Structures are given as C-alpha cells and as structure tokens.
Amino acid sequence: MIVMKTDATPEQIAHVVEEIKKYGLRADVSQGAYRTVIGLVGDENKIPFAHFATLPGVKEALRVEIRYKLISREYSKFSGEMIERRIVKVGNIEVGGKEPIIIAGPCAVESKEQLFRIAEEVKKAGAHILRGGIFKPRSSVYSFQGLGGEGWEEAVGASQWLQEAGRKFNMPVVTEIRGEAQVDLVAEYADILQIGARNMYNQDLLVKVAKKKKPILFKRHFGAGIEEFLAFAEYIAAEGNKDIILCERGIIPIGKGKDYTRYTLDLASVPAIQKETYLPVMVDPSHATGRRDLIFNMCCAAIAAGASGLMVEVHYNPEEALVDGQQMITPDELKDTIDVCQRIHKLIALRRNKD
Amino acid sequence: MIVMKTDATPEQIAHVVEEIKKYGLRADVSQGAYRTVIGLVGDENKIPFAHFATLPGVKEALRVEIRYKLISREYSKFSGEMIERRIVKVGNIEVGGKEPIIIAGPCAVESKEQLFRIAEEVKKAGAHILRGGIFKPRSSVYSFQGLGGEGWEEAVGASQWLQEAGRKFNMPVVTEIRGEAQVDLVAEYADILQIGARNMYNQDLLVKVAKKKKPILFKRHFGAGIEEFLAFAEYIAAEGNKDIILCERGIIPIGKGKDYTRYTLDLASVPAIQKETYLPVMVDPSHATGRRDLIFNMCCAAIAAGASGLMVEVHYNPEEALVDGQQMITPDELKDTIDVCQRIHKLIALRRNKD
Amino acid sequence: MIVMKTDATPEQIAHVVEEIKKYGLRADVSQGAYRTVIGLVGDENKIPFAHFATLPGVKEALRVEIRYKLISREYSKFSGEMIERRIVKVGNIEVGGKEPIIIAGPCAVESKEQLFRIAEEVKKAGAHILRGGIFKPRSSVYSFQGLGGEGWEEAVGASQWLQEAGRKFNMPVVTEIRGEAQVDLVAEYADILQIGARNMYNQDLLVKVAKKKKPILFKRHFGAGIEEFLAFAEYIAAEGNKDIILCERGIIPIGKGKDYTRYTLDLASVPAIQKETYLPVMVDPSHATGRRDLIFNMCCAAIAAGASGLMVEVHYNPEEALVDGQQMITPDELKDTIDVCQRIHKLIALRRNKD
C-alpha cells in the first residue's frame, strides 16, 4: 500500500502507478477525504518498498499482510474514504441499503411457464430480485443439471426467459455461472452474476466474471473459513469490481450420526464479516437447511443477525420440482416470511443507529 | 416399547412392569388419553419381544430403534399424551412458556460483592434467572478454575452466595456441576443444575445429576451432532427426570485460517431439535461467539430461530473479569438486548400460532 | 444400467445404445466375460426402465442409485469384467501396478535452471514422474501465482521446459490445470493432467479436461467426503476417460487451537476408497502436512495404508523456494524416503497376495 502525501499532485500519483506496473502489479487508486492511497494488486514480494518510499509525493510505502485489503473497512480508513457500508445498486434495488432485499424464485428454471408463474407470484409476495438456475452444479452426473445441461440452445432459451420474466415483473434477475464457457452468455442476460459455493475457490472463474463489471453474488464455500471467503472476494475486487454481494449458505455439518440440516448455517458469520468488510452480506437458508419447515425461522434469524437480505427458493408446488423440492417454500409462505422479516429488520436497524 | 390395550387394567400394567424388571431393564410408564405405553430403559437386546406380546393387556411389543424415545414428540403420540412442548418450571419461571427466558450473570463468581452487584443489575435489566460459575471447566490447568478450584470451603461459600443472591433479587439460580464430587453440594444450593458442554458425553455424571430430580440445563458438546445430543439427554430422562432444558452453545468452527468466532453457533439446530423433542431449547451466544460485539445480533437471531430463551454472560466491567471478559456484555447492553428480543419473540410466536 | 442377455447380438446392443441416446443420455458399454452391460450416463429420471426391459436382447433394466457406478468395483462385476485394480499407464510407468510410483519435483516451476536441476536430482533419487506447478491456485491474490500468472508467454515457456525436462530425464510430467482456458496448453505439453483439490467440484473443468483423453491426477477437495470425491471422478469417467489417478491430500483440520498440520491426512480413506473403486489412489503428504519434518513418516504411512504411490514436493534448497518452502524436502531426503517406502510396499504386497 502506498500512502500519498495530502498535497501529492496527480502527476506524482500517476508516476507511482506507472512504477507499480513496471514490477508486474496493478494499482488500485482510492481517493479519500484526507489523501490518496494506492493499493498494490499482485505479488507484493516483487515490490522494493524502500524504493517506493522515496518517490515524490509518497508519505509511506507499507506492506499490508491482510489478504483482503481492497474490500476491508479498516483499509478504507487510510485514505479517509471511511466506507462503513457499500450499497450495491442493481436497477433501482439497493442491496445493503435501508430495506432487506429478497431474492426469490425456483431452484432451477424448468420451463417458461413455470418460471413466469413463479416470477409473478414471488413479485406479489414482495420479492425484489428473481432467481432461477440454468447451469446447476450437481454432485452426481446422474442428476438433472439444469436446462443448461440439455444443450446450448436450451441454455440460451432459458437465459432469455429469465431476462423476459425479470422485465415483465420488474425485477432484476440473477443466475449462476458454473463454468468459464458460460460467462458471456449469462452476462448478456442476467443483472447479477452468481458464483456458487462450489466455485468459491475457482480463481480463474472469479477473474473472468469480475471483468464483466456487473454485480456479483458470491457464495461462501461450505468448507471455507471467513478469512478465505474474503480473500477470494478480493480476487474480484482486484479486477476493479467492488459490486460484490457476499452470501452465507451453510458450512459442512460436523458430528456423528445423521444430519438434521443439510449444512450448518453460520449466522454469526454475518455480523463478523460486516466488521471486516463494507460489502453487504446476504443469507441463503434454502440450501443451508435443505428443509422447507425451517425456512421461516432461519430467514427471521438471518435478518436478526444483521443480513442485508435473503435468497429463498420458491415453487408453487414444491413436490413436483425437478431439483431440491424438499427445500422450497410456496409463494404464500414467502409472503408471510417477508412480512415478519421486514419488521425484525426495523427493530434491528433502530438499535444499530444507536451505536 | 410395550403398547397396552385401551382397556388394560392397572394389574396388567403392573405385571408388565414386573416382567421388564426381571430382564434387568427399567420401565417408563406414560399414561395418555388413548392408552398406556411402557418404555423400556436399558439394553433392549435382552427383551424377548415375542413373549411380551402375549402378556395379558398387551396390544403390541415393539422394538424402537430411535435413541431418544422418552423425550421424543413422535413417541409421545403413541400413548395419546401428545406432548408438543414441555414447560420446565423453576419457581414461578416457565422455561418453554410464553415469554423468552433470560439467564444472566457473571461467567465466574469472583466475590460476594461482584455477584450481588451483577445480580441486582441483571434483575433490573429484565433477566429471569441468575447464573454464576463456581466450578469452571478450563482448557488449561494454568487458568483460574473458579472459586471451586480454590478449595472446598470456597466452593461452599460461593454456592451460598449464589443462593442468597437469587433469593434477595428473586431469581432462581443455575450453576455448573463439573464433576461427580460436586453433585451434592450444587444440588443443595442451586435451582437448576447445569451440565456443561465438555461433560455432555459423561454418562455417569448425567445419571448422578438426574437423580437429584431438579431441572437440568444440558449443553450440547461442541463436537456433537443433534442425534447424539438427544441420545445423551435420554440418559437423564431415563432416570425419570424430564425437566431438561437443552442449550445450544456452538460447535467447532471449520475452515482454514483464523476463527472469527470462538465456535459456530448452530441456530438451525434450534427449530430442528424442536421438531424432534418437546423439551425447550435455549441458546448461549456468549460462549458460542466469544465476542461481545456480536452478542446483541446473535441473541436476536436465536430468538428469531425459535429459542425459548438465552443464557448471557454479564459483568459491570467486562475488562476486569477473571474469566472470559471479552465475551461479556454490560447490564445496559443486556437491557437493550432483552427489549428487542421480546419484540422479536412476539412476532415469531404470532406466526407459530397460525401453524 | 441395462444388463444384456449372454447371447445378445451386436445389433441388439447397438439398438439399446441408440434408444438411450434418444432420451438424451449417453451409453457406457462394458463387455465382460459373462455379458455386456450398458451404463447410462446422464439424468436417469428420463429413462423409462420398463420400456427398456422389453427390448430384444435385454435381460434387465435397473436403476442404480450409486453415484459412481462407472468406476465402481461392484458394478464391474455385473458384466464379468471383474476389475480389481486398474493400472493407469503413462509411458512405461504403471500407476497401480507392482511398484509404488513416486511423483516428485518443485511446488512451482520458477526457472528453467531450477526445474532441470531438481528434475535431475529427483530422477537420481528414484522418482518416476516429474511434477512442477505452472498455474498455482493460491488463497491470496497477493501471492505468487506461478509463472502462468506472469503472462501467457511465461506459461507457454514453463510448459515447454517441463516437457523438455521430462524428456531429458526420462520421466513423464504432470502439472495442474487451474482453469478452463489452460486446458489446451497443458494438454499439449503434459503427460498427466492434474485437477487440484480446489477444483474437485468444478464439473465444467472436469469434463473439459477429461475430453483430452490423457491420464488425470484427481485430488480430493479438503472438505469432501469419499462419496463426493468418487461422484466427481465419475464426471471424468462419464466422458469415457477412466485413466484416473485419485489423490488424497488432506482434509480440513478440526479442533480448537492452532493446527499442528496444515490439513488432516485421511490415510484410512486409501484402503476405504480401494474397496469401492478399481482406480489407483496416491497420497500427497507435502500439502497435507505442510511440514517438512513429517514427510518421511507420512510417506511411509501412506504406503503402509496401501497407496499406489506418492506425490512429494522437492527442492535442492527449500528455504529459497517461492512457494511452500516449509513443506519441501531435499533430493537426499527423497532418496531415503523412497528406499524405506519400497521395502514397506513389499511387506504390504506380500500380505495382500495372501488374501
């Protein structure tokens, strides 16, 4: 990190940026109220900090050991940017703003009719963003892989339906990009690009998706600690894309005997992550619990824990869904859930403002 | 499990109980609206079920594979007892009833003055039950082990203070029994006997504590799955003591890198356990997170998840506490927290009644 | 799975294969001593098994729930193929054969000189296959990402050096493919294509790599159970590529307090996996332990557990390595280790032959 003097000139800043490039790294320039701070993106071992400390306009050249400095609240204080919370805007929706944001829709897009019917119903129930999986990551080659698994034409068709449904019912849409070959297609039709839990460590995919400069919904891997989660979000930020919505979706359950929930929803990670980064954090109780009968309580708990929103799988008839029927709720249940969550969010927000 | 006919006579029931004893097992007799059901406590391999099926008054003799039948909601249906929720009464406090119950107090009793001051302040803040550790389980022989570790006289003294403080400020009191030699002492002075997470698997201690016929606060081990947790609660119930308050306090964190919370609070276990058993479930966010700055959010989240109450460590000056200062909140913070939690509890309860 | 009659004609078999394709699945035809068995690759929900049961030449049409049937020893019995162990041949090296196979080399290729020097030394020490990372998966964007991270030209150069070093010292070479864009390049120069632990769940990458029809070294994710590991190996086999070498490299450590090893090497998974599949299993103690001083013992233990070989990171001067120096051993240490491992392998093999 290169901290410039308060009176550093634009030329001096540009010179430092040039020098950084010479060493094979990139520069992330943050102009704050106090001063300009230049983040180093890449292998800092290559940087002669002593040399940079002597360049004109430079106040300090520091090696920062933290693995997620670009998205760090702490780091944003150096420049005086002082970012407490970043609001990620998608159309007129503000993730991380005053309202809890609800992403809802089917686990997988199965047909145009199914998608449009669910889209209409979740909109009525109060959802803000429409979800629908096209490329489904599955833990068996013998399971339905989403319409994206049926062929390219089907993938394109499903992507178009998703965009249409979003426009018709006035909701931005989000869907997962499972592999690098899908980035261009999904980025053309979706408003938010999702990177699923299984791909959290897939740095090549992260970089490729980040370059699309669209908001990214980034899910925590079920085996990842918080530090790793943020260190991989940093791969996205390092491409200059800070419109990142983090999403907790459960970690591997431990303990002998059968699992009563599919994963362990780590709700304390929500406020813990919010102390570290200014990025908004959402929660997906559907995949975390895998149980329809726990969704209401865990949505409420997530909002009470301080989450900026929820991602919930919804189907008008969960029993007939091709994927994950046992964890989907109905539009009526969604409406009830949103109603209680909004009230809890207000109670929590009141208290936060007292801090 | 021996299911009696609806018209079975008391003599027939007594005869079955006698027969069970002959095989070295005990009988748990549940008289419900429909009929009497006799649970078998002990090694069922010794029971000739075919023989029991032919005894007078017996409708069915079934082998039940579930490891926690005595505390199971499912099992309570056989007899028509149909227990949805059991309220554990401690004085005039009802754990599992209409109000969320707050257990609060210092991690460790340090002096009479410290205890009384905190007792007074948590009472004012709205707490219902007073806690205070006398025998502290510690993961180093080089740490303060509670006043119980200073000598027997100190242990007796601290136990008396706890009882006095509870009486003075009109709160039942709870403290942990760490070893078998402490059972008589603690049972003399405390209203609720706590079995800590590290002792969840300690079946000899469980049996000895259960025999005291006082309410038991039973904490989940940090490495235990839900099935194991309930199977060990069954050791208590098998002694005829069903006044068990279950408590989730966090499981071992997974993931590389540093832990941002001390344990992973498994809040989805709360509603999941409530589907299995009629026993009330509380949550201890203090030990789970180990972080004062997360207590408010995690208390709210626990109540939103459906918990019957909370166990919170409180100190007027957390910095000077001998044990776990970093996870204690002040009485003022407790008051705020209780206030928001009560409102959330109402929102959640409203919805539950619609089910 | 479609089991053909023993006297089914080639035409009947071809007809069944055609029918399978009509439903959007692929067919995996195994001709064994007894009969032909046709595996179904894809979503079996689409298959009308009753219909297939009536086709000419068909004995049985069975739904197989196991998620890894193509690589299963059990499944190989249906056709009479009876595969106990599959030997994966790479040049004149047989992985899964009579000798334990040692893959050795630097963690990362740093320069042509470094690579050639290490290649020469590991060859002398007794290694069979040369490794060297070009695209390094790293948990921080601020760490050295391998020469592949420096630019495409560097990546091509390093790949060529690797091929040259292998040819010069007569060893097949293996390197990791981290992202889809690297598949063509690596497949051109390497003899074995490695899919790293972090990409185990990356099904799109698996499919793309599998199509290259070269042997694949497939590492278990640190959060994956054995069933998942094999279910994802099945993605590779489903492309018709069964030259898969499985590799255990440690799972996430659990327990409070500092980690004494980087991951937990799950050596019992080696014989457990060998009961399930005929594929060879190797072990990587370098990444698993992260500690040079444990490598000798864990190599010996891996071979004693029944592993078909080892993957070990070696450097002539571990202290100066750019990546993972603390877990590399010297060529001299490698020689000692190979020597003892070969003797243990013989002791183990003797006993196995008695079974």
Add this chain to the structure above:
Amino acid sequence: MIVMKTDATPEQIAHVVEEIKKYGLRADVSQGAYRTVIGLVGDENKIPFAHFATLPGVKEALRVEIRYKLISREYSKFSGEMIERRIVKVGNIEVGGKEPIIIAGPCAVESKEQLFRIAEEVKKAGAHILRGGIFKPRSSVYSFQGLGGEGWEEAVGASQWLQEAGRKFNMPVVTEIRGEAQVDLVAEYADILQIGARNMYNQDLLVKVAKKKKPILFKRHFGAGIEEFLAFAEYIAAEGNKDIILCERGIIPIGKGKDYTRYTLDLASVPAIQKETYLPVMVDPSHATGRRDLIFNMCCAAIAAGASGLMVEVHYNPEEALVDGQQMITPDELKDTIDVCQRIHKLIALRRNKD
C-alpha cells in the same frame, strides 16, 4: 517457571517451593544435569514473578504461556533433563521403548470364558498387554453398557477376571474408568488405567485417576485439536504422574454423504505430537475406522507414522460379540498384523537413528 542458579542449595530450592505454596500453587521440581527448574502448577496470575526473581538462588522467574509445559520436550531442556522420549514401564513392558507394544483383547468383557480364551489367543499372537472393557461408554442408554452396567457385583467380578487373565497369561491389563465412582475399583485390579476419548475433557476424572500413580492410557477426544489434547494430559502430569501413554483414536469425519470410516484416523498427529512431548503415542485403529477390513492397513500405517504401539480389539468370533463386532479382528489376523508391524517398525527405527 523458576530457573535456579547452578549452585543453588537444597535449602534455597525448598524455600522457593514454600513460597510457591503460599500463593496457592504447587511446585513441580525437575533436577537436570545443569540446574534445577521449578514448574508452577496452577493459576500463574497469582504469582508475583518480580518478587520470585529476587529470592536467593533464583536465576530467572519466567511466565511460560504454553499450556503443556510439564510434558513438553522443549521445557525439559531448561533443566538439562533433555528428555527425548519417556519410557512408560508396566511390569516388564516398556511403552515407548525399542519394540512396538500391542494392546489387544475384546472390546467388552462378556464372560470369564470369553475373556480367558481371547487372552490366551492374543498372547500367542504376540500381544503384550491385555485389554477388556468393563464400563463401556455408549452413545445410547439402550445399548449394552458392559458388565459394569449390570451392577456393582458384576463390575467387581469382571475386574477380578481381568486381573486373573493378565496374571495367567503374563500380560499387564488395561481397562477404562468411565466415571469417578469407578476409580478405586479399577485402580485395584488394572495395571494401566484408561481414560476414554469421551472423558478427555473431564478434568475432575483426570485428577482423580492421576492420583492413583499408575500408568494412564489417555485417549484424544474426537473433537479435540492437538493443543487441547496435550493441555488436558497436563492435568494428569500436574498431579505428579507423568506415566501417560497418549492414544490417537480418530476424529470426527467431515464431508457430506455417508462416512466410509467411523472416525478419521489422524496419523500425522503421531509424529506431530512426538515433536511436542516426550510421552509415547499409541494408535487405536479399531475405534477409528470401525471396520475390520481396514485394521491391517491402518495398523501398519500407524507404526510407519512412528507410533509406539497399537490398541486392537480382538475376538475369536467377531460376529457374536455384544459390542463393536464389526471392528474386531481374529487372533490369526492379529498375528499377521503384528508380524508385519514389527518389520515396519524396524525399518522406521533405523532411519530415526540416522537423524
């Protein structure tokens, strides 16, 4: 830790010990080649180190943060004791010595006949120490709890049989103490007192057992990290009993899907623990894997990892055992296993001597 001057007099040492007692701690005096070092056992917060530094004969008064200093190899260097390995002697058996020590016998003592038959057969097969459970920790109140669970008379009887069998076949005997009430009984009849995995955190039991001054077989809890394991072994050492045999028996498996082994045997913990402490480490593959067909390989792997011995469950007819039949091997299998393990031990020991 109080480091005395090399010329400190016995009176000066005694004076320091007295002073330590005044503050409520105990003193662990180690007389080494160079000097005497006095360890402080108890809460070091109570000690005014500055004051101790000025006492006659004192060279240094240091606060040692490590939670397991009494059993630490590092710590033993201060006094010049320089303990590399401690041999725990039981009769004429040396655990931690030149030979790998095999503890074998039934999971549970079922009858005198069963015990004597197995004792005779394991002795012939080459075992050194006889095991047999009397008080079985079980995760269901509905399972056979050992003869100790049948009544006190049965417990005494089984303990006497165990002692007799040991004497008849010339093997020391070991059995588990599950609760505090069993300490006196077991200590009367057994040569080694076992503390099981579920009781690792039970500090009251540890202290009570340690006071018996007999060798202790101390098993790692399935949720415990190495640091915790050693910190609880320190509770035993702090009672002046350093005849501790550590035992790795598997930790909680992680990963979705069914478990292929009952626990995850953490073999890298064996050499890792041996770097920290001079105490011998054994391995129990029976409970760790829960699978008879993996015992041979995992015994060999444990010895290759550097273990000082093995604990194996043996039955002449595993199918008819009342407890854990699926993980027991026959005496013939034991003989084969011991044979190969002894050869591997020699190969490993040769190499160690080169260090």
